[in-house]
Amino acid sequence: MSRILYDFGSGRSNPETFPVKALQDAAVSVIEREREALNDYPGKLGYLPLREAMAKRESDREGVPVDPGHLMITNGSMQAVTLVAEALQNAPGDTCIVEEFSYPGTLAAYRSLKLDMVGIPLSEEGMKLDVLEQTLERLSTENRLPKFIYTITTYQNPTGMTMPAARRRELIGLARQFNVPLVEDNCYGDVHYEGPVEPAIYALDDDPQHIYLCSLSKILAPGLRLGYVLAQPPMLEKLMDRRHDAGSNTLAAAIVAEFYRNGIWEHTNSGNEALKAKRDLTLSLLASELSDQCVWSHPVGGLFIWVRIPDDINGKTLLETANSRGFHYLPGISFHYQNAKVPYLRLAFGHLKKEQIEAGIPILAQCIREARTSNEPRNFDSLF
Numbered sequence: 001m002s003r004i005l006y007d008f009g010s011g012r013s014n015p016e017t018f019p020v021k022a023l024q025d026a027a028v029s030v031i032e033r034e035r036e037a038l039n040d041y042p043g044k045l046g047y048l049p050l051r052e053a054m055a056k057r058e059s060d061r062e063g064v065p066v067d068p069g070h071l072m073i074t075n076g077s078m079q080a081v082t083l084v085a086e087a088l089q090n091a092p093g094d095t096c097i098v099e100e101f102s103y104p105g106t107l108a109a110y111r112s113l114k115l116d117m118v119g120i121p122l123s124e125e126g127m128k129l130d131v132l133e134q135t136l137e138r139l140s141t142e143n144r145l146p147k148f149i150y151t152i153t154t155y156q157n158p159t160g161m162t163m164p165a166a167r168r169r170e171l172i173g174l175a176r177q178f179n180v181p182l183v184e185d186n187c188y189g190d191v192h193y194e195g196p197v198e199p200a201i202y203a204l205d206d207d208p209q210h211i212y213l214c215s216l217s218k219i220l221a222p223g224l225r226l227g228y229v230l231a232q233p234p235m236l237e238k239l240m241d242r243r244h245d246a247g248s249n250t251l252a253a254a255i256v257a258e259f260y261r262n263g264i265w266e267h268t269n270s271g272n273e274a275l276k277a278k279r280d281l282t283l284s285l286l287a288s289e290l291s292d293q294c295v296w297s298h299p300v301g302g303l304f305i306w307v308r309i310p311d312d313i314n315g316k317t318l319l320e321t322a323n324s325r326g327f328h329y330l331p332g333i334s335f336h337y338q339n340a341k342v343p344y345l346r347l348a349f350g351h352l353k354k355e356q357i358e359a360g361i362p363i364l365a366q367c368i369r370e371a372r373t374s375n376e377p378r379n380f381d382s383l384f
């Protein structure tokens, strides 16, 4: 592979707004102040001041009280994604529901746990609930109701779609009707650009089966490896029982809690402003370069644009050609719950420089044109 100069592959936060000095200052003060905590094991729930800061983050966004005692710090939200499945699964072959296109890390973890994933197609408003209902009915008659429903409701990875509140309520209704826990992954929830902020499932319904996951990777930095689960007992205890890693890194947690001592919003909002400019630039270049060939999402938050490409393109050849010209993206197949070859690709714009976006998108456009086997314009108008 030649050198990648335009890496639209991975969903990383904005390097320009990484707060070096503020984190340095926070580190100096917490190493001194927290020497006792640092010389001890953190316990399963983790460092309390970070749990308090994240409970405040949640209740500020959702407008409902959030108990730091119900929040467990994890090694990135990826640990929580895995832990939840381990706790809810009884045996290999158990069923779980995922979106047809989902986060590859989740899909890989669930494959390795030998969960039988059933994918639900997506629309512009997230999971199609009529299909979900039929699927739950079918699974119920087959006596293999899913152990849980995993959903990325807000700025979904990879499609960027957000489920409106009304559909969330319907989803809650179905989960209750079939008595299946809902696992909401809100990894991108605070990477918000415009429009209303849709409520989290736990803010709409107090069913103690719901599990909520969130992260610091997308608003601060993935290298911190900090995420969290929010769940009510006894579900929380069930998750804690599966945890055998002696807890999360207190030093990282203490630095971040100190950095956020006045809340997360000032830094998050400035990061979002920079990210929004990159989203706008990517969208405007797609419009000028590719409107006759492709259709794509217009996400109001998150780090991804989901692009539908013409059916006559060989996905493998397109990726190889793009890579040979220094452009990288993740192909649709990476996100499909059964690794199906689907005519999509995902562009992640968050960590790129403006100049890389400006130079990169025309390269992708040229590769797409060359990969076509016909000269016809696209024969579809919608993303799904």
Ligand SMILES: Cc1ncc(COP(=O)(O)O)c(C=O)c1O
Binding pocket: 011, 075, 076, 077, 078, 079, 081, 103, 105, 152, 157, 185, 187, 214, 215, 216, 217, 222, 225, 226, 227
């Ligand atoms: C939907 C989703 N969930 C979870 C994760 C895991 O993130 P982390 O472990 O860095 O918190 C990611 C990372 O990209 C993601 O996209």
